[in-house]
Amino acid sequence: MTEFTYHGKTLEELKKIDLKDFMELVPSRIRRSLRKGFTPSQKILLKKIDSALEGKYKKLIKTHCRDMIILPKMVGLTIYIHKGNSFEPIKIQPESIGLRFGQLTLTRKKTEHSAPGIGATRSSKAASQR
Numbered sequence: 001m002t003e004f005t006y007h008g009k010t011l012e013e014l015k016k017i018d019l020k021d022f023m024e025l026v027p028s029r030i031r032r033s034l035r036k037g038f039t040p041s042q043k044i045l046l047k048k049i050d051s052a053l054e055g056k057y058k059k060l061i062k063t064h065c066r067d068m069i070i071l072p073k074m075v076g077l078t079i080y081i082h083k084g085n086s087f088e089p090i091k092i093q094p095e096s097i098g099l100r101f102g103q104l105t106l107t108r109k110k111t112e113h114s115a116p117g118i119g120a121t122r123s124s125k126a127a128s129q130r
């Protein structure tokens with residue numbers, strides 16, 4: 001099994017670098033978002049994550065911040081992300097560095113239809129039998 005690398009850096013190296021050096025590694029859209037700074041709700045989430053890494057925060061980490069970018073220090077944590085009606089647990093993997101929380105939890109379900117409704121034409125009844 002090969003070791004995980006992100007733009008030539010191992011996970012241990014990524015966890016040691018600061019945010020400015022990490023910004024040079026990510027794509028431009030994420031870099032611009034990080035350069036603008038964090039919103040107040042994202043700052044609260046980062047404080048919870050830092051205290052959870054230190055062992056001070058024992059509760060579940062729940063958030064509505066679907067636009068938060070996954071940083072290297074978050075790898076290994078389980079974060080509950082709101083998806084409209086409930087919180088979905090997501091274990092942060094090294095491969096998800098640089099993605100947003102919203103990309104990991106989908107808010108829409110796949111619709112499956114049953115038999116055709118009353119008044120359906122003969123052609124639509126034949127299509128559903130396949």
